[in-house]
Amino acid sequence: MRTRSGLPILALLCLLMAGAAAAQSPAAPGDDLAPARAALEDRRYAEALERLEDLAGGDSAEAEFLLGELYAHGVGVLQDFPTALAHYRRAADLGSMAGGNALGRALVEGRVIARDPVLAIEYLTRAAMSGDAQFQYDLALALDIGLGDEARPEEAATWYRRAAEQGNVEAVTSLGVLYLEGRGVERAPEQAIALFSAASERGDARAQNNLGLIYVRGEDVERDYDRAFELFSSAAGQGQREALNNLSVMYANGYGVAVDEAESLRLLELGRRAGGQSLEALLETVGFPFDSRLAVPDWDAPLGAQDEQAASYGEPVALYLTALRYLNGAGVPIDTARGVERLERAAAAGMGSAQFMLGLMYANGRVVPQDYLMAYAWISHAALRGVPEADVVRDALAAQMSVAQLRRAQQAVSDILHDQGGD
Template sequence: MVLSVFRQLLLVTSLVVALPSMSVAQSGAAIQAMVERGQYADAVRQAEEQAELGDGEARAWLAHMFRHGLGVPQDIVRAAELDQVSAAAGIARSQNALGHSLIMGLGIEADERAGLDWLRRAAEAGEAQYVFDYAQALTSDLNRDPDPAEAVVWYQRAADLGFVEAQVNLGILYMTGQGVSQDFDRARELFTGAAEVGEAQAQNNLGLLHVRGEGVPRDYQAAFYWFQMAAEQDLPEALRNLSVLYESGQGAPLDEAQARRLLARARTLESGGLDQLLSSIGFPLDPRLLEPDWAEGPDVTANRLVEGGDAVALYLQAQRLVRGGGVRQDFQAARSMFQAAADRGSSAAEFSLCLLYARGLGVPQNYSTAYVWCSLAAYRGYPDAALVRDSLALEMTGAQVESAGQELARRLSPE
């Protein structure tokens, strides 16, 4: 399933003087403009002053800046607190952000049902992105009770608002018959609209319809055209599909050398093979966190947060131990810290444990244990976790995968 600088203080002063007469929409637009221009210090000051006056939109933007560390130290807990207030006041931006935070357990205790409810409330405001986000959540791996039929309704609303990704996902549901009667003609219409504006996944899927003769007459030349368009954007699936056409000479000149080159490119993009995949991924920092100065050891505040069991602080300290960032490198101690953070719901820590066990760093190498941790991280939607999990499965026996799946089910079951 396809399933986002400091200005001179004089400027700040002049803006603040005029703000009391601004409407909520005007102040929100002013803060957004400053954020988009990179004037984060001005935006923070503006948002803080307006939030004090009860401006929910300003509070939502302040939450956004805390969440991403724009003009302020990153603080996902503070972001969630601000979003809770603005969400309750009906601000769609905060309702959407709070929904994601609750589903991911980011800065707040994970609660899937509450998260979906807030995403729905944001979607009801009619913003295309929020409508799409709710539709996607309804069919996400994070959803224990997926509802593709309801997702069709919301994808359609987002598509009607011109959201191209919604057209693609809706087309996939019609193509596969999920939540709606299978309808290749409707899928083709949706894919065509998105493909013509350059959406690579839609171009690839349209090519597949032409190869299979689903909703259109079988036409390998048309398939070649659409696969080529998507392949030019380095979509691995399209590169593979184009390779097949060159290898078979259907819709393209027979060219086995070109087929091999395309296949090699797809494999490179997919980081084919577990070892190569692990090597290409490395040991990344959670992309939602700001990169610390690894040359400096943890400060007093960071140590205090670690001692207090803060999940983010534990995760960052474990990252320091892995990297030797201001401390002696110690994979065993890092594993303990990641474990403590994972116990508090950190998907980034779960993914890090997966990488430690997959590589045998500080622990005996154990693909089954790595598989469980990656599955947990993938369940929470952590980037690359599903890819690593699936690559691990290829290195495991069926019995090992089944056993790991039972362990995963046990961990996800309510106490």
């Protein structure tokens, strides 16, 4: 099941506000929520959290749903899936279709709570019956992938069609796949091509890649490498992994473009790195970023006495900079033990970039033993402080963990917070 994890902040803001509209129930005291909505619009997430928590436990389905979103995505608060689910459940009990849909998706994914196909379909169906196109798509996708049981493509086609008729571009593409493969509907390549074309015109990368493959194969249309090249290029420009790989093949073989082995290899590498579900690829892409707020020191120069003294006093920036020196042998002999110790102190002092660096070291198993639990814990704190890419890596780590492991990881997050005195 696709998730909305790792969304950029702007996209997440749109999701929160769209969810707010979907979450409202007749009993929701709209005026009471106005300050919280305003805080969300201005990205004052901590204030929004405080205002929403003041309304929690009352009769506002919207407040409960929005609290669930903040906790689920770790915005304005440390990510906490059990708390998020508790708010989603209360929102659903108060009549929120958005809360029920979110709970249903969690029951499908089975990452945070045990997978329950029957209950998942119940929640998802109830939400889809409200007429919301996104909820209809979510139900169709759950039916399409099978939920650990046999897939139900006929029902999936029905819900994809309803969502598509309301303009949901993902549903248009997915319905096209069913027509192309003849699953749940009679095979109709011409219908699939029409759907892919419509979604492609709206910029859907998956549709563009699928349509490009049809033109390359020339099975249901006349082969057209030039058109395929255009479609793959458009999808690849959006970072679509399959399109990057397909475009690489075009350059390697001169299909629709002059042979260019260097470009082919470049695209192949981009495709490898674009594996959004690959934690390894993501970690390689992120690397070990330096805090962009700081001036880059002359790493070849010897470590200054003033910096060393500041580190000995526990000054976080000095701890961070000298830690990097000792870890990399920059102006000093390599001393990994000292480097890790100083990075840990900077992280414990609340320096987000140090927390991210330490978490990345645990995720990669560099210098310290590989430990996704500790990686998740430290990177969660970095994400709370707004360190770029921290939320994306945090969610990718979560996707690798079992329910029990994730619970232990989130407990480790709380332990770190407690050790920092409630920071």
